[in-house]
Amino acid sequence: MSVVVVGSVAYDGVETPHGRVDRMLGGACTYISLASSYFAKTKIVAVVGDDFAKEDEQFLADRGIDLEGLEHVPGKTFFWAGVYSADMNDRTTLRTDLNVFADFHPKLPANYLQTPYLILGNIQPSLQRNVREQMNGLRLAGGDTMNYWINDYRAELLETIRQWDFLLINDAEARLLSGENNLKRAAAKIFQMGPQTLVIKRGEYGAILFRPDGHFIVPGYLLEEVFDPTGAGDCFAGGFIGYLAEKGFDLKTGHINAKEISRAVIYGSVMGSFCCEKFGVDRFRTLTRAEIDARFNEFRAFTEF
């Protein structure tokens, strides 16, 4: 079954201890949809400027991504630049030029409206809500957010996530949103806000899946080299939703094994780990589904006891 992904398509400038790239394809929607495309038909909703390169569009199309919802407007594509710390656990934003993204109002093509899976990248909550409300027959909807919206648009954000089945955020965001330092208690508070599936991303330490009936924890994959962590969290999201769409998972009827949600978290972790192996989206130029499944099996091998 297919997935709609909404968010930013951007150009990024990134510096890590392994090197520097001044301008490369990036953005949450790009990473989510690339990861999701290995599992399910993926349709994007995003905006780019007239500087958006034909070869970048072709790269997404070659992965089978439906670009009907990729709007082209005059002006420049969203540009972000940042530099990572030596251990790559912190990053400093050097530049954020919203450009055409400043006026982004997601427009859903008619043939997207019946898509059963929806994932909303980190954009203004009211825009996320507007998309969610246009969709019919959703089996599963959710997304990401960030500290800026949690702090300064709290009411709007709460109104938005109330309709979500799942929320994918990092540990600092979970603490900020819930006001609880302890993650178990943070999860209990977030369940009261709407989403009954909460995935907390912990970077190199893995992820925790919280559901009202229990939790599942996966450690992070040990890479020998992390070249560039940009987009890893979004690739996690893409692997997560993509796998659930591939399985046809339906939260409302819950007709498949609950362990499948844990497996979706593993596939998310797998996609996030591959993302870090090269700069930007480069790993996805060669990555195969066989490599993905092999790494899924590695996760089983190093966590089983």
Add this chain to the structure above:
Amino acid sequence: MSVVVVGSVAYDGVETPHGRVDRMLGGACTYISLASSYFAKTKIVAVVGDDFAKEDEQFLADRGIDLEGLEHVPGKTFFWAGVYSADMNDRTTLRTDLNVFADFHPKLPANYLQTPYLILGNIQPSLQRNVREQMNGLRLAGGDTMNYWINDYRAELLETIRQWDFLLINDAEARLLSGENNLKRAAAKIFQMGPQTLVIKRGEYGAILFRPDGHFIVPGYLLEEVFDPTGAGDCFAGGFIGYLAEKGFDLKTGHINAKEISRAVIYGSVMGSFCCEKFGVDRFRTLTRAEIDARFNEFRAFTEF
């Protein structure tokens, strides 16, 4: 089979966001042996002053711990005091009075010498080596160390751990010892130093077991309240060695399933998690083996997929 534990028996003053205790039983040897005592006959080698309380000695004896190697000398028992940060991931030492521990020279009672399992708490490497060399017929020996010895006693430490089967340290120590930031590469370097079993403790994020033939990762147990993390790493060590001793594991002949070492890491994690539930050693006043095994099964439930 039985275990010899060498290290500090101390009094601690601890302040955490949950409260403050000015003086309570502590020390690496105390925590390791309490945890180990649930699995195997445990014999300690340590020194205390004439202020060491009868009830504290009785508490250890009640757990079946052999105290023949607990030396009593005139003077005061080692005292340490520290305060934890709000999230309890950092702590500041307020006071370290070595007292009788300054002249600690571990003396092994004759009937300890044939014990098959040895774990050396964090003390001066030359003392650790001296103990190791007195023992006959060891099946498994190893221990802990810290940044002070890694930095200022490096040659002595390397000479010591060359004879160890396992090394149990935290991630910062592994990086310092190996000079590698990446943990996989750190492990490869440490294998060359001697120990072929390396357990890296990551606090709330769990632990990684490295062996030349692969690795195993366990996430940390999610507690709703961490009252006092003091001793958690030592309890991990005690659960680890205790379980291997219970199973009669022999690294040289390797006669039991390699998965048993992973299970020892789980039992270590279980004991570390219980330790945090009350101040100091208090959780061990009521803890039962049935509770330990139940939590082991919880680890399986929240990591299986």
